[in-house]
Amino acid sequence: xxxxxAPETVAELIARQWGDHRPGLMYEDPESxxxxxxxxxxxxxxxxxxxAAREAAARAAxxxxxxxxxxxxxxxxxxxxVPEFPHWLGAAxxxxxxxxxxxxxxxxxxxxxxxxxxxxxxxxxxxTHLPLLRGLDLPGVRLLVTGTEEYAALLAPxxxxxxxxxVLRPPGPADRLLLYFTxxxxxxxxxxxxxxxxxxxxxxxxxxxxxVTPEDVHYVCMPLFxxxxxxxDWLPALAGGAAVALRRRxxxxxxxxxxxxxxxxYFTYVGRAIQYLLATEPRPDDRDHRLRLGFGxxxxxxxxxxxxxxxxxxxxxxxxxxxxxxxVQRTPDTPPGALGRAGAGDDLAVIDPETGRECPxxxxxxxxxxxNGDEAIGELVNRGRSLFExxxxxxxxxxxxxxxxxxxxxxxxxxxxxxFLWFAGRTDDRLRVDSENLAAAVxxxxxxxxxxxxAVAVYAVPDEVAGDQVMAAVALREGAAFSPAAFEAFLAAQxxxxxxxxxxxxxxxxxxxxxxxxxxxRVALRRAGxxxxxxxxxxxxxxxxxxxxxxxxxxxxxxxxxxxxxxYAAQDRLGLLET
Numbered sequence: 001x002x003x004x005x006a007p008e009t010v011a012e013l014i015a016r017q018w019g020d021h022r023p024g025l026m027y028e029d030p031e032s033x034x035x036x037x038x039x040x041x042x043x044x045x046x047x048x049x050x051x052a053a054r055e056a057a058a059r060a061a062x063x064x065x066x067x068x069x070x071x072x073x074x075x076x077x078x079x080x081x082v083p084e085f086p087h088w089l090g091a092a093x094x095x096x097x098x099x100x101x102x103x104x105x106x107x108x109x110x111x112x113x114x115x116x117x118x119x120x121x122x123x124x125x126x127x128t129h130l131p132l133l134r135g136l137d138l139p140g141v142r143l144l145v146t147g148t149e150e151y152a153a154l155l156a157p158x159x160x161x162x163x164x165x166x167v168l169r170p171p172g173p174a175d176r177l178l179l180y181f182t183x184x185x186x187x188x189x190x191x192x193x194x195x196x197x198x199x200x201x202x203x204x205x206x207x208x209x210x211x212v213t214p215e216d217v218h219y220v221c222m223p224l225f226x227x228x229x230x231x232x233d234w235l236p237a238l239a240g241g242a243a244v245a246l247r248r249r250x251x252x253x254x255x256x257x258x259x260x261x262x263x264x265x266y267f268t269y270v271g272r273a274i275q276y277l278l279a280t281e282p283r284p285d286d287r288d289h290r291l292r293l294g295f296g297x298x299x300x301x302x303x304x305x306x307x308x309x310x311x312x313x314x315x316x317x318x319x320x321x322x323x324x325x326x327x328v329q330r331t332p333d334t335p336p337g338a339l340g341r342a343g344a345g346d347d348l349a350v351i352d353p354e355t356g357r358e359c360p361x362x363x364x365x366x367x368x369x370x371x372n373g374d375e376a377i378g379e380l381v382n383r384g385r386s387l388f389e390x391x392x393x394x395x396x397x398x399x400x401x402x403x404x405x406x407x408x409x410x411x412x413x414x415x416x417x418x419x420f421l422w423f424a425g426r427t428d429d430r431l432r433v434d435s436e437n438l439a440a441a442v443x444x445x446x447x448x449x450x451x452x453x454x455a456v457a458v459y460a461v462p463d464e465v466a467g468d469q470v471m472a473a474v475a476l477r478e479g480a481a482f483s484p485a486a487f488e489a490f491l492a493a494q495x496x497x498x499x500x501x502x503x504x505x506x507x508x509x510x511x512x513x514x515x516x517x518x519x520x521x522r523v524a525l526r527r528a529g530x531x532x533x534x535x536x537x538x539x540x541x542x543x544x545x546x547x548x549x550x551x552x553x554x555x556x557x558x559x560x561x562x563x564x565x566x567x568y569a570a571q572d573r574l575g576l577l578e579t
Contacts, residue, residue, distance in 0.1 A: 006204050009196040010093040011171040013203065013238040014056050015163040017049035022214055023243040024049030026262050027083050044261060047083070049241075053163055055083075056090025061158040061166035063095045066142060068121055073097040073168045074179065076120035076141075077225070078104060078129050080248045084146045085224045086234060088124055093196060096169040098176040100191065101225030104129055105516035110188075112136045118179045118191050118392055173197025179392050180227045180322050191392040192323045194227070198387055202324075203235025210266065210293060210316075212240025217290075219264035221247040221255070226270070226517045227322030232295055233268040242266070250518060252276035259289045269296035273518045274303050274315065275455045279477065287312040298423075298519070301337035301368075302448045319423065324387035325407035326380060328421050337368050337445075338420040347384030350376070350415050353427070356404075362414040362422065369496035370422075370442060376414040377424045377439045382407040412439045429522065431460040432467040433500045443501050447472060450490045452480040455512040457520045461505060461529045462576040464567040472503040473525050475512045482508045484544055484553035499549060505530045506544045506553065529577055530556055530564075 007013050017024060025047040047055070067073055075092065077099050079085045092099045100118035102111070115123060115138055124144045125133065133143070145151055158166075169175065178194035206212070218237040222229040237244045245262035247254070255277055258264070273296070287310075294315045299307070304315040319328040319339045326348060330340035342348035350359045362376035370376065386407040391397045401408055412424040425441030432438075440458040447456040455475040460468035476482060491502050507530070513521040532540040543556040554560070568574045 007200040007239065008173050009171050009175075010090075010177055010200050010203075010235070010238070011096075011163070011196065013200060013235070014053055014090040014093050017053035017238075018163055020049040020241075022049055022241070023047075023217075024052040025083060025086065026217070026243060026245040028246075028248070046243075049243075052086070052090070054159075054161075055087045056094055057161040057163045057165070058155055058158040059087055059091030060094040060163075061161040062155060063091055063097055063122070064166040064168055066122055067097070067168060068140075071121045072119040074100055074118055074120045074176075075122040075124060076100045076102045076115050076118065078102040078123060078125040078132070079146070079224070080104070080126070080128065081220055081224050081229070081246045082126065082146070082248060083246065084124065084126070086244065086246075089224075089230065089234070093171060093177055094163050094167070096167050096171040096175055098179055100179040101181065101230075103181060103189075103223075103225055103516055104132060107132065108136070112138060113188060114181060114191075115141060117188075171196055173200070178227070178230065180225070180230075182322055190394050190397045192227075192321075193389040193392055194231075194322065194324070195389055198324055198389065199231065199235060200239075202231050202320075203239040206232060206236040206295075207240035210236065210295070212236050212242050212266070214241040214243075216240065216242035216265045217245055217263050218242050219245045219247065219259060219262060219267040221250045221258070222268055222270050222273070222296075223249075223517060228268055228270045228296065228517070231320075231322070232318070233266075236266075250276075252280050255280075256283075256286070256289065259291055263290050265290050266293050266295070267291065269294055269299065269315075270518050272298075272455055272512055272514055272520060274299040274307055275512075276518075278303060278306055278310070279454045281478075282310065286310055300445055300448050302445065305336075317423075319411075319421075321409065321411075323391075323401070324389065325401065326382040326386065326409050334420060335368060335416075338416070338422050340421065341419050342421070345385055346382055348421065349381050349383055350378040350413050350421075351381045352378045353408075359414065361417045364416055365496065367496075370414065371496065373414065373424075373439060373442050373498075374436050377412050377437065377442070378414070379427055380409045380411050380413040380421070382409070412441070429459065431458075431470060433463075433470060434467065436500055438470070438501060443470060443472070443497075443503075446494050446497050446501070447474070447503075449494070450474075450487070452476055452482075452486070454478075457512060457522065457525060458503070459522050459526050461526070462568075462573060464564065464573060465571050469504045470501065471505040471507065471525075471530065473507045473509050473512065475509050482506075482542070482544070488553060502546075502549070504546050504549075505556070508542050508544070510541070530561075531577060532561070 023046050028044050077088050122142050126146050175196050177196045179191040181189040181191050218233050220229050220233045291313045299315050327343040328339045329343045334340045359378040360375050363371040383406050410427050414422050424439035429440035443458040444456050453474050454477045457473045461471045463469045513524050515521050530543050544553040545556045
């Protein structure tokens with residue numbers, strides 16, 4: 001019978017699986033079968049919870065023997081969402097070690113920097129990712145390549161290991177378990193420290209919040225090197241006794257087939273995944289599945305409503321960074337579009353970073369549209385206790401995050417008169433237009449209402465004189481073509497689109513550029529701005545612009561671009577456009 005006692009460590013959650021022969025881990029692998037189920041043309045393997053604990057224990061014992069004496073007990077994991085990833089997460093928990101999740105989209109010196117910065121002495125990878133490591137200087141790092149004869153031979157002597165038999169140090173609540181890189185828009189990513197106690201508590205809390213039971217199946221399609229998949233999907237499954245189903249990499253076209261084949265009831269999402277699912281061709285059986293809940297961030301109220309209408313699945317927007325510095329709790333009375341109120345014990349405030357004063361309450365119309373964004377939007381700050389545990393070997397970043405004794409989230413919010421908090425984007429996504437501060441997410445939520453838009457991203461481009469101008473990238477729904485007249489009519493019909501919020505520039509993209517965690521690649525969009533691509537590259541995406549706020553949108557052709565560049569040069573701001 002599943003215990004409801006709150007765990008103190010993730011190691012405890014792994015050990016609880018021992019002797020439990022209910023389904024624990026499912027994945028696509030036709031060559032390995034403890035028990036295989038056939039769905040359509042894909043063969044899927046099911047490991048029991050006991051078998052998953054046994055695999056983790058074997059790797060924990062191997063890890064203890066391989067880790068050099070005196071080294072930081074850190075191992076890097078450079079894998080897709082394959083069974084070896086949760087096996088090594090469990091192994092690290094049991095052994096008292098920490099996993100650094102290595103992003104496979106990083107390249108060359110940046111990839112080497114991530115591995116060396118986190119002081120990994122062991123790097124677990126697979127054949128698929130070996131080309132990424134060729135030519136990298138990784139002194140003192142031992143490479144383990146899964147799926148090879150050498151790897152199988154290394155593991156074989158430890159097949160009978162049990163949880164708790166082999167440890168580098170007895171795992172406790174204060175011990176590091178994850179060193180997970182945050183996705184910053186500038187500079188090198190920071191490795192956030194996550195301890196066993198905080199992670200076990202988060203998993204237990206989410207399992208209780210969403211009533212997770214052994215009858216559930218958690219579909220993990222977001223990358224496991226990112227905190228979302230581990231903290232919000234894998235850990236609640238462990239805490240609630242649910243099975244975990246792995247998807248090697250997210251696929252919108254395969255989503256429903258997987259969900260049906262695994263009998264999935266819960267999934268998490270990040271960034272634009274929901275938009276990709278909505279962009280797939282509707283099918284009569286879109287509601288033929290067991291899914292009851294999706295939990296994640298940045299879906300947007302419009303897309304959440306569309307998703308619920310089409311698939312019959314409720315999306316719950318959450319807020320809580322990998323760093324653990326602040327959390328927002330959703331309550332039953334949370335209005336659509338809001339995230340909730342401050343979590344228990346948190347003293348959250350929306351602060352104007354320029355003055356250090358709390359922002360006035362937001363004024364909303366009957367449809368929940370923000371009327372005073374210029375004064376109500378600020379940075380979310382935790383003035384109370386914080387679960388932030390620091391960044392690995394990065395005191396400057398820690399100091400910036402905790403200045404003046406508060407935890408600064410780096411996220412823009414506004415708070416309504418009832419105390420509900422609404423997400424308004426990253427501080428990096430703030431725009432300064434005609435001396436007024438704007439938030440990209442607020443504009444995106446408005447543009448997302450346009451029926452022809454499959455995805456929208458808003459970002460700043462430099463104004464030719466001072467400050468910024470609003471630019472939007474728009475990916476159109478299948479079969480739609482950009483009509484400037486239709487877009488202008490849509491903008492004019494939006495009552496909450498202030499005169500400074502309408503995009504001056506619109507780039508029509510075939511697909512929204514995204515990072516490895518399915519977040520919009522805003523750095524690439526900002527870098528491109530409204531300029532054409534470099535010589536020799538494929539034809540640039542079409543850009544439309546308004547020479548003046550009341551003007552009609554027109555193509556930004558070569559003549560118009562030449563005139564614009566001359567205006568920037570006259571104000572000595574041409575260098576701001578260089579890519």
